[in-house]
Amino acid sequence: MPELPEVEIIKKSLKKNVLFKKIDNVLIKNRNLRFKIQRNIKKFLIGKKITNITRRSKYLIVHFEQDCFLIFHFGMSGTLHLIRNKNIHQTNLSFYNSKTLPKKHNHVELFFSNFKLIYNDPRRFGYLKFIFSFNELNFFFNNMGPEPLDSNFNFNYLKKKLKGKKKNIKNLLLDQKFVSGLGNIYVNEILFYSKINPHLKGKKIDDFKIKKIIKYSNEVVEKAIKKGGSTIRDFKNSKGEMGLFQNEFKVYNRENRNCVRKKCSGKIERVIISNRSTFLCKYCQK
């Protein structure tokens, strides 16, 4: 599901609901995720009070007292569900009420005094990890590139990083060491706005295009957060959960439809780059 904007939305609504709450109990129903859940994680979590909820890139970070942390990565299909006791339905962005809670693939349940938080992940590409110190946390994120909205993601940084790069710009923007937080949807959109062909090699990106990339990375990500993220396919029946940014897509999922630029007569094409769907207008994106 989530790229940076979606995780940001999850962070915000989680913060409203679970800040300063204490974990009473933990149920591990299935340890098999991308990485196996640590065997003794239950022992570490029980009795801990949540002191903050933050995000780095596509990772959600739950902070506890005494400098320990629980990191969530949602992979392609990971979701969090807040379930109130006694059927009180919470219609809060990015949470599902108990009616829409999937029955299968609930991997972890965290119990609080009057609600529980469930991590569900059918494809198991996500994972969670308990972190024991600030040092370990910093180390974990050490190799990650700046985020699109970070001031370090600037002209000089891109200029330097793109120099001599044979990799195409699409794969570069998907590379979390290059810039972190973007995924397939937002990279497609950013390249369309920037009028850059996804196949263009890094070293061929001139100064003008670098500025475009920065400008539209910022705009697309900011707007997506404002709109509550993108909801494409999961849990169609759920209500009150949907992000709205999918209505703003200019190229993603728009194969064979007309280019939205007024003077352009092109059609959106779908091609494959490194096994991922790539949407572009060949007339606009050079």
Add this chain to the structure above:
DNA sequence: AAGAGGCCCTGATAGC
């Protein structure tokens, strides 16, 4: 050493 591709997994949907 950088870059391309395979692969991990389940579920939804389209086409026959």
Add this chain to the structure above:
DNA sequence: TGCTATCAGGGCCTCT
């Protein structure tokens, strides 16, 4: 209805 094929918001690992 039921089969098969294809596709999906990610990223680690291996091979060249």
